Amino acid sequence: MPKARNLKALPTLNAVRPENFSEIAFENSWDPILILDGEFKVVAMNGAAEELVGFVRSEILGDSIFRLKATKHTGRSRSIEPELFDLGGTVEDVLIERKDHGVRVVDFSSRRVEKQGVLNYVLLFRDHTGRKQMERDLIIKHQELKAAYIELEKKNHELKASQETLIQAGKMAALGELAAGIAHELNQPLMSIRGYAQELEAILKPVITGLPVETEVTLSTREIISQADKMAKIISHLRTFTRRSTEDMEVVDVRGPIEEALKMLDRQFKSRGITVERDFADDVPQVYANSLQLEQIFINLATNARDAIEQMGRGSGSIRISTRKVGQFAEVRFTDDGVGMNDRTKQKAFNPFFTTKEVGKGMGLGLSLSYGMISKVQGSIRIESEVGRGTTFIIQLPRDFRELG
Ligand SMILES: Nc1ncnc2c1ncn2[C@@H]1O[C@H](COP(=O)(O)OP(=O)(O)O)[C@@H](O)[C@H]1O
Numbered sequence: 036m037p038k039a040r041n042l043k044a045l046p047t048l049n050a051v052r053p054e055n056f057s058e059i060a061f062e063n064s065w066d067p068i069l070i071l072d073g074e075f076k077v078v079a080m081n082g083a084a085e086e087l088v089g090f091v092r093s094e095i096l097g098d099s100i101f102r103l104k105a106t107k108h109t110g111r112s113r114s115i116e117p118e119l120f121d122l123g124g125t126v127e128d129v130l131i132e133r134k135d136h137g138v139r140v141v142d143f144s145s146r147r148v149e150k151q152g153v154l155n156y157v158l159l160f161r162d163h164t165g166r167k168q169m170e171r172d173l174i175i176k177h178q179e180l181k182a183a184y185i186e187l188e189k190k191n192h193e194l195k196a197s198q199e200t201l202i203q204a205g206k207m208a209a210l211g212e213l214a215a216g217i218a219h220e221l222n223q224p225l226m227s228i229r230g231y232a233q234e235l236e237a238i239l240k241p242v243i244t245g246l247p248v249e250t251e252v253t254l255s256t257r258e259i260i261s262q263a264d265k266m267a268k269i270i271s272h273l274r275t276f277t278r279r280s281t282e283d284m285e286v287v288d289v290r291g292p293i294e295e296a297l298k299m300l301d302r303q304f305k306s307r308g309i310t311v312e313r314d315f316a317d318d319v320p321q322v323y324a325n326s327l328q329l330e331q332i333f334i335n336l337a338t339n340a341r342d343a344i345e346q347m348g349r350g351s352g353s354i355r356i357s358t359r360k361v362g363q364f365a366e367v368r369f370t371d372d373g374v375g376m377n378d379r380t381k382q383k384a385f386n387p388f389f390t391t392k393e394v395g396k397g398m399g400l401g402l403s404l405s406y407g408m409i410s411k412v413q414g415s416i417r418i419e420s421e422v423g424r425g426t427t428f429i430i431q432l433p434r435d436f437r438e439l440g
């Protein structure tokens with residue numbers, strides 16, 4: 036029966052006199068309460084306040100509230116100051132320092148109470164340290180998330196860029212195939228032209244022998260034949276270059292691939308005023324490698340040197356290639372007096388798809404592929420370079436990497 040229970044409860048409540056209610060509320064409040072006098076000395080505090088500040092009443096009663104002033108500040112929080120108590124309303128984010136020097140972030144409301152000429156301040160606290168910490172964590176997490184997002188965007192952008200480069204690389208590969216086909220197709224008519232020139236020479240011989248036109252005519256036919264031979268050589272080189280296997284290893288003298296590479300770029304060097312100096316030692320060991328791959332490496336070094344020299348804008352330049360024996364290695368030094376590289380470029384030069392050249396000119400694969408090929412035969416490649424002065428690539432290839440184990 037509910038009525039009976041109420042009756043039973045009442046006498047206990049009645050035992051407490053109404054003026055004591057506020058005392059019970061004060062003592063049992065979950066919120067810390069501090070009472071100050073007019074000089075900001077602590078005159079009373081409840082249990083929750085003891086927990087908040089870490090002092091028991093006997094340690095702090097009679098002391099100034101500013102004993103709780105925090106020595107260090109963080110963020111937007113402020114320290115406890117006399118003027119805060121006269122504001123009347125709620126003051127947020129105030130730091131107080133506990134007995135154990137732990138810092139708490141609190142909100143408090145202060146109330147001036149003046150009775151019979153005695154001034155008191157009643158302070159009601161709310162401890163927000165946990166919430167503040169959570170807020171701070173949230174801000175940090177938010178920042179991390181933002182950074183991750185930016186990183187993601189960047190990676191996405193890079194991915195797109197390398198996708199484009201891959202498409203470009205695919206096109207180049209197709210172009211290579213095409214070039215091999217064209218070389219083959221051109222060879223037939225070229226051989227016909229050469230044949231007809233020879234035939235013409237033979238037909239005309241008896242007719243014009245002794246006539247003054249003889250030299251003119253034979254000179255022309257000879258020229259046609261020799262030009263056709265030159266074209267045939269280019270075509271044959273193009274065909275072997277695109278067809279030759281890049282897998283077969285053989286014992287090669289590095290001078291061979293170097294010369295082949297230089298031959299391919301000869302005209303380009305001449306038209307740009309680039310001179311090539313060679314300094315080959317006699318005792319350089321032959322290396323065990325794929326000569327076509329070596330040629331590709333030197334073609335890339337030579338084109339890079341060409342580009343670097345061209346970027347100087349002087350209209351001329353020089354390349355120096357030297358070889359020497361270093362123990363069981365053949366060393367090739369490939370030097371140009373082009374623009375050189377800064378530290379960032381030097382660090383990234385061997386990365387696939389790294390290029391400082393405009394779209395369509397560089398794919399950033401040359402050095403990365405060279406690095407791969409050289410590593411495969413246990414060789415090494417490194418860069419010495421100075422901005423504005425030039426670059427040297429130093430390549431070392433072992434006599435026979437199978438002996439290196
Ligand atoms: N001889 C050089 N002088 C200056 N910079 C060079 C030289 N060789 C290579 N580099 C730098 O290294 C980058 C990567 O070279 P590479 O892998 O051959 O790619 P690509 O020539 O297509 O740019 C070049 O874009 C350039 O910035």
Ligand SMILES: [Mg+2]
Nearest residue numbers: 335339401402
């Ligand atoms: Mg290159």
